[in-house]
Amino acid sequence: MAKKIQTPRGTQDILPEESYQWLYLENEIRKIFNRFDFFEIRTPVFEETELFARGVGETTDIVQKEMYTFEDRGGKSMTLRPEMTASVVRAYIQHALWNQGAVQKLSYISPMFRQERPQAGRLRQFYQFGVEILGTPGPVADVEAIALAMEIFNHLGLRNLTLRMNSVGCPKCRPNYRAVLRESLKNVKGRLCPDCQVRYDTNPLRILDCKKEICRKLTEDVPGIEDYLCEECRGHFNAVKNGLKVLEIPYTSDKRLVRGLDYYTRTAFEIVSTELGSQDAVCGGGRYDRLVFELGGPDVSGVGFAAGMERLLVIMRKNGLPLGEPPRPEVYFVSLGENAKTAVLKLAQQLRRSGFRCELDLAGRSVKAQMREANRIGALFAVIVGEDELSKNEAQVKNLENGTQTGVPFGKLPEFIRRDQ
Ligand SMILES: [Zn+2]
Ligand SMILES: [Zn+2]
Structure with a gap:
């Protein structure tokens, strides 16, 4: 490998x-x-x-x-x-x-x-x-x-x-305050951390935000800039x-x-x-x-x-604050047979253009495996199309939340899914 x-x-x-x-x-x-x-x-x-x-x-x-x-x-x-x-x-x-x-x-x-x-x-x-x-x-x-x-x-x-x-x-x-700060730290300068000893000369304000315990302690009582x-x-x-x-x-x-x-x-x-x-x-x-x-x-x-x-x-x-939900498709197309697989491509295109999130089988799975997949990804509906459905221009639409199943003409799918949600 x-x-x-x-x-x-x-x-x-x-x-x-x-x-x-x-x-x-x-x-x-x-x-x-x-x-x-x-x-x-x-x-x-x-x-x-x-x-x-x-x-x-x-x-x-x-x-x-x-x-x-x-x-x-x-x-x-x-x-x-x-x-x-x-x-x-x-x-x-x-x-x-x-x-x-x-x-x-x-x-x-x-x-x-x-x-x-x-x-x-x-x-x-x-x-x-x-x-x-x-x-x-x-x-x-x-x-x-x-x-x-x-x-x-x-x-x-x-x-x-x-x-x-x-x-x-x-x-x-600021220069005035720098002078005040240096003055008030001059007796403890040697006890500041090595970085702050450099800062004392170059940029004494930075001593105030040093995270080292010793520097925080030594600067506890120095005056703040506000008064200056x-x-x-x-x-x-x-x-x-x-x-x-x-x-x-x-x-x-x-x-x-x-x-x-x-x-x-x-x-x-x-x-x-x-x-x-x-x-x-x-x-x-x-x-x-x-x-x-x-x-x-x-x-x-x-x-x-x-x-x-x-x-x-x-x-x-x-803190368990809301962070959105993973998106779930509204529709999973379950197809049986070559003709149905082609037909659901078209049906999916129509539903997607109507604004629905749709998924179909890309892996050549059995009907049973497709149904399992529809449930696994949390689809709201399984739209089932086989030879029978093709001949009637009607899909079996299974509501995966309550288990009800309805025959819906292909042309009415967007309307039905919108209404039934
Ligand atoms: Zn100013
Ligand atoms: Zn320091």
Whole structure:
């Protein structure tokens, strides 16, 4: 036997037994995107590496350790996208989308790629849904992005969600806070983890979101950025919080919610599911007032979020939330004899054109085996056609749920099946 080939490490097949759940989820998410009047954007799964180096940040773990980067046959460095914001902003700039409306509201459900160490729940090809609102610095856009994310999770039945909020300030006020942070950590600097000792000099805000126990302990009492925001940033943050109050979306302030990069500004948020004791973020987002400009576009702001599909599915399954039903055919054609086999091809075509999901025997099975198959796949009706039926232009239709059987003229099949359901 030839050698079997498996999925690459950290990837998975989504088989029919599960794919209907993905379709359900994608449909429901798109419904809410539509209600908020977002438009879907699709970008290539690979881009020039430089886009992510500049758009995600040279110093981030993603760019330094996790990207799938390769040289194409022309010697150009390409990368499978590790996240979507940079690609959406690239498209916004490339197509001058600001000409098509001052504010662009773009949504996506797309695969992303990161070569992380394989571990439970971390895939190397994973799916995210999210949005970007481009072209406005107004706090109402932040509120809309957060409200949309919350609405999706509510709509899907998730409860016990916590919204964590912070503001990371702007290039005007952040340097002050950096100084405050360094000052308050200067006596314990040597006890921080090695990464954070580097961060102390390069990017002290990142010390706050270090996951190491020792760093969390040492930063417990350091002041949050909130007290050091400039007037504009404070006003923006208050307006966002007020909007959330109006919408009755509860939130908690979390000083540890920081973004490492300079083009992230003001609002940062995270939605965490506290169900089943897990503290996993199901969604993260925030505002980026410098990114479009940094990537060669006009000086306009953006705000958005991204959420992982796989994690969402795991939580929904654990909680027994609805995830759609595997599709069942309405009709299974049971045929006996060569003429009948040909006739049911035509009948199936007619019923399919009337909108019914139909199946017929492709494997040359006996009538008994065909009946068994009809039951196994959960068909609602078996439409039985043999020589007798052909001569009368009439099928025997068996309702597989209640066992009743009726003679139905071929031409009346769509009508009968519709009525009898
Ligand atoms: Zn500021
Ligand atoms: Zn640390």
